[in-house]
Amino acid sequence: MRYISTRGTAPVLTFSEAMMTGLARDGGLYVPETVPQFTPDEIAALAGQSYEEVAYRVMRPFCGESFSEEELRGAIARAYAGFGHAARAPMVQLAPNHFLLELFHGPTLAFKDFAMQVIGQLFQIALARDGKKITIVGATSGDTGSAAIEAFRGLDNVDVFILFPHGRVSEVQRRQMTTPSEVNVHALALEGDFDDCQGKLKDMFNDFTFRDEVGLAGVNSINFARVLAQIVYYFTAAVALGAPHRKISFTVPTGNFGDIFAGFLAKEMGLPVERLVIATNQNDILDRCIKQGAYAKRGVKPSISPSMDIEVSSNFERALFWAYGKDGAAITALMGELSEAGSFTVSENAMAALLQNYDSGSVDEAGTSGVIARTLAETGELICPHTAVGVGVAEAALARQPEVPMVTLSTAHPAKFPDAVEAATGIRPPLPPRMADLFDRPERVTRVPNDLAALETLIRERRRK
Numbered sequence: 001m002r003y004i005s006t007r008g009t010a011p012v013l014t015f016s017e018a019m020m021t022g023l024a025r026d027g028g029l030y031v032p033e034t035v036p037q038f039t040p041d042e043i044a045a046l047a048g049q050s051y052e053e054v055a056y057r058v059m060r061p062f063c064g065e066s067f068s069e070e071e072l073r074g075a076i077a078r079a080y081a082g083f084g085h086a087a088r089a090p091m092v093q094l095a096p097n098h099f100l101l102e103l104f105h106g107p108t109l110a111f112k113d114f115a116m117q118v119i120g121q122l123f124q125i126a127l128a129r130d131g132k133k134i135t136i137v138g139a140t141s142g143d144t145g146s147a148a149i150e151a152f153r154g155l156d157n158v159d160v161f162i163l164f165p166h167g168r169v170s171e172v173q174r175r176q177m178t179t180p181s182e183v184n185v186h187a188l189a190l191e192g193d194f195d196d197c198q199g200k201l202k203d204m205f206n207d208f209t210f211r212d213e214v215g216l217a218g219v220n221s222i223n224f225a226r227v228l229a230q231i232v233y234y235f236t237a238a239v240a241l242g243a244p245h246r247k248i249s250f251t252v253p254t255g256n257f258g259d260i261f262a263g264f265l266a267k268e269m270g271l272p273v274e275r276l277v278i279a280t281n282q283n284d285i286l287d288r289c290i291k292q293g294a295y296a297k298r299g300v301k302p303s304i305s306p307s308m309d310i311e312v313s314s315n316f317e318r319a320l321f322w323a324y325g326k327d328g329a330a331i332t333a334l335m336g337e338l339s340e341a342g343s344f345t346v347s348e349n350a351m352a353a354l355l356q357n358y359d360s361g362s363v364d365e366a367g368t369s370g371v372i373a374r375t376l377a378e379t380g381e382l383i384c385p386h387t388a389v390g391v392g393v394a395e396a397a398l399a400r401q402p403e404v405p406m407v408t409l410s411t412a413h414p415a416k417f418p419d420a421v422e423a424a425t426g427i428r429p430p431l432p433p434r435m436a437d438l439f440d441r442p443e444r445v446t447r448v449p450n451d452l453a454a455l456e457t458l459i460r461e462r463r464r465k
């Protein structure tokens with residue numbers, strides 16, 4: 001299996017090379033050259049299997065020769081052993097034909113654990129093999145950072161630096177990043193928003209001298225291995241609801257487009273997915289793009305669903321790559337326009353291709369609180385604000401197509417966003433017992449300016465040589 005860049009000019013890599021590389025050297029994102037296909041019989045055979053078994057069968061064909069069967073099975077088993085639910089990704093029903101896929105039973109209470117725990121294991125295998133040291137730098141709107149720290153804390157050959165937007169993450173999110181005491185963990189509060197954090201990360205990757213000197217590796221959802229591990233729960237959910245004999249739709253609370261793009265790949269592999277519904281909060285750039293055909297920045301407004309406060313939705317580039325018939329030159333031109341003019345127009349053909357797979361909607365702040373309150377009243381379920389955005393958008397999509405079962409991805413545990421949940425319902429959701437002392441642990445964090453040179457200096461000094 002070969003991996004190519006969405007911008008068409010970076011070297012072609014194997015799976016493990018693409019995983020260790022992160023951002024391609026032409027500024028693009030790695031994608032598999034061809035998507036492995038599952039027959040209806042192979043999909044039917046996933047019914048009743050453990051999450052780990054489905055994960056192995058779905059991930060194996062993407063990995064080529066990079067990992068042996070034993071290595072991949074071992075990595076998957078260790079990745080999910082610490083989850084707080086035997087089903088890993090259980091479902092509950094909200095209404096006739098509407099289901100919630102709970103993706104928050106991992107160690108940091110958000111869906112990011114599903115992929116980060118696996119790539120933590122795969123990185124360890126690959127690093128042990130070639131005796132290398134690496135520096136992981138990640139940008140986070142809140143949940144990627146804690147998931148990455150949890151996956152890499154304490155490892156000898158990895159230093160992990162996480163950039164988060166100062167003052168724009170919830171207290172639980174911040175504490176999950178600032179309280180781990182291992183010397184290889186560095187939480188950096190950047191003066192800016194998430195797009196600034198992600199922009200600085202991309203600048204570091206494009207500074208080849210720095211990149212090679214520190215052995216820079218990325219675990220943001222620009223890393224294809226992240227996207228890969230997220231394909232699995234689309235299969236487990238769809239099969240539980242009757243796939244391959246029945247079509248299923250999914251609504252995905254979306255920011256950087258990694259999670260929903262995994263759903264697109266599941267569909268490309270042969271899973272009968274009817275619609276992939278992009279759910280956005282008041283930062284609705286993707287919803288506007290799907291409805292109006294133009295991707296146009298207007299500035300990010302902080303919301304009560306902070307993990308979705310994003311305007312430069314990195315993985316949308318992967319979706320565009322497919323919509324443009326895998327034309328790397330066309331993608332390079334679009335991304336150039338975006339960084340120069342802050343917007344681009346999607347061609348008519350590409351728009352038609354996007355609309356074959358995606359639908360969209362957005363929910364504003366008051367709407368989000370309303371959905372949290374109403375869901376509690378109607379079902380007894382307490383949901384996080386990101387999930388609430390998904391549920392609100394899913395209800396509208398379900399009304400348009402009531403005969404197709406809708407699965408909404410529940411991306412975080414409500415206790416990760418207790419202020420928003422309490423404001424909506426009067427109930428303050430408690431942390432699970434294993435994290436109950438989070439508010440007592442000492443914090444360690446460095447405030448950093450939105451400045452590339454300063455960041456690179458800090459990383460050079462702090463990383464262990």
Ligand SMILES: *Cc1c(COP(=O)(O)O)cnc(C)c1O
Pocket residue numbers: 110111112142143144221253254255256257258259260307308386387411412
């Ligand atoms: C990261 C995150 C999202 C957005 O996922 P993307 O893959 O970036 O689109 C939504 N909800 C929560 C809770 C998250 O942590």
